[in-house]
Amino acid sequence: MTITLRPGSTVMFTGDSITDCQRLESEDGLGFGYPLRVAGEWGLRHPDRPVTWLNTGIGGHKVMDLAARWQTDVLDARPDVVSILVGVNDMGWHTLDPKGYVIPVEEFEAGYDRLLAPLAEAGTRLILIEPFLLPIHDVIEAGAGYALIDDEKRKEWRTDLDPKIQAVRRLARKYGAHLLDADHMFAELAGTTGPEYWAADGLHPTPAGHAALAAAWLSLVA
Numbered sequence: 416m417t418i419t420l421r422p423g424s425t426v427m428f429t430g431d432s433i434t435d436c437q438r439l440e441s442e443d444g445l446g447f448g449y450p451l452r453v454a455g456e457w458g459l460r461h462p463d464r465p466v467t468w469l470n471t472g473i474g475g476h477k478v479m480d481l482a483a484r485w486q487t488d489v490l491d492a493r494p495d496v497v498s499i500l501v502g503v504n505d506m507g508w509h510t511l512d513p514k515g516y517v518i519p520v521e522e523f524e525a526g527y528d529r530l531l532a533p534l535a536e537a538g539t540r541l542i543l544i545e546p547f548l549l550p551i552h553d554v555i556e557a558g559a560g561y562a563l564i565d566d567e568k569r570k571e572w573r574t575d576l577d578p579k580i581q582a583v584r585r586l587a588r589k590y591g592a593h594l595l596d597a598d599h600m601f602a603e604l605a606g607t608t609g610p611e612y613w614a615a616d617g618l619h620p621t622p623a624g625h626a627a628l629a630a631a632w633l634s635l636v637a
Contacts, residue, residue, distance in 0.1 A: 417593075417634075417635055417636055417637040418496060418540045418542070418593060418635060418636045418637065419636070419637050420457070420461075420464060420466055420495075420496070420636050420637070421464065421495075422463070422464045422465055422466075423465065423466075423467075424466050424467070424495040424496065425466070425467040425469065425492065425493070425494045425495050425496075426466055426467070426468050426469065426494060426495065426496040426497075426498065427469045427470075427471065427489055427492055427494035427496070427497045427498065428445075428449075428450040428453075428468070428469065428470045428471070428472060428498045428500075429470070429471045429472055429481065429488065429489055429497065429498070429499055429500075429501075430472045430476070430481075430499055430500035430501045430544075431472060431473065431474060431475060431476045431477075431500070431501055431503065431504050432472070432473075432474030432475060432619065433448065433449075433472070433500055433503070433618075433619060433620065434446075434448065434449070434450060434470060434472030434500050435448075435470070435472035435473055435474045436448030436449075436450070436451075436472070436625075438450075438470045438472065443468075444469070444470055445468060445470045446470055446472070447625075448620065448625045448628075449620070449625040449626075449628035449629040449632065450468065450470045450472075452625055452626055452628075452629035453468070453629045453632050453633060454466070454468040456629060456630075456633055457633065457636075469492060469494065471484075471488040471489060472500075475504055476501065476504060477501065477504045477505045477518070478501055478502070478505055478518075478523055478526040478527050478530070479526055481499075481501060481530055482526055482529060482530060485530055485533075489530075489534075490533060490534070490537075493537075494539060495539065495540065496539065496540045496541075496542065496636075497534055497539055497540075497541055497542070498541075498542040498543075498544065498632065499530070499541070499542070499543055499544065500544035500546070500597075501527070501546065502523070502545070502546030502576070502579050502580070502583065503546045503547070503548070503576070503618055505518045505523050505546075505579060506546070506548070506572055506575050506576045506579065517575075520578040520579055520581075520582055523579050523582060524579075524582035524585070524586065527582065527583070527586055528586060528589075531586060531589075531590050531592070535590045535591075540592075540593075541587075541590055541591075541592035541593065542592065542593045542594075542595060542632065542635055543583050543586065543587045543592045543593070543594055543595070544595040544597050544628070544632075545580050545583050545584070545594070545595065545596055545597045545598045545599075546576060546579060546580060546583070546597075546598065547580075547597045547598035547600075547601050547614075548569070548572055548573065548576055548598070548617055548618065549601055549602075549605055549610035549611075549613060549614045549617040549618075550569055550605075550610055550617065551610050551611060551614065551615070551616055551617030569617075580598055584596075593635045595628070595631050595632060595635065597628060597631070600627065600631055601613050601614070601624070601627070604627060612624075613627065
């Protein structure tokens with residue numbers, strides 16, 4: 416069953432850089448990514464059903480970072496719908512920094528659960544977007560230096576990320592949230608075009624990648 420967005424509804428997008436997309440530098444506060452595309456497409460299709468769109472994504476944030484600002488950035492806004500995309504910064508790639516802390520899946524899931532519980536209690540409708548990783552060979556900034564991302568490193572990342580994707584799926588079932596299976600979606604899309612078309616670094620979507628996220632998101636609402 417899709418989520419019904421009634422006139423006057425407030426929708427909150429939150430998460431990390433994939434949601435942030437320089438929102439503080441944009442006039443509407445939505446940034447340049449999928450939240451803007453969702454809002455624009457909804458406005459085009461439904462001029463009779465105005466919605467307030469909010470974005471509180473912050474680049475680099477993990478579940479623990481969301482928890483620290485959850486009350487002021489999310490709960491206090493009393494949104495009708497909350498859409499969350501978080502997890503890629505909880506993944507093992509941060510251990511490329513020697514001071515990095517490996518976040519166990521149990522800790523990730525428990526922290527994420529604590530974010531969702533008060534929303535569910537308030538009757539907020541939830542959309543959980545899986546974290547995702549496309550198989551790109553690239554050089555990324557890591558701590559004070561740079562690291563070459565090869566097949567072995569990607570395999571390590573997937574070993575860490577896959578259980579966290581499963582945790583998001585479990586939480587979606589637990590809270591009756593709508594799940595946007597972004598990792599599966601991008602894997603299928605990459606099979607026809609190559610992964611760089613959707614996320615040049617494997618993590619941050621291209622314009623086409625953001626459009627794909629927005630289209631999948633809109634399919635969950637009515």
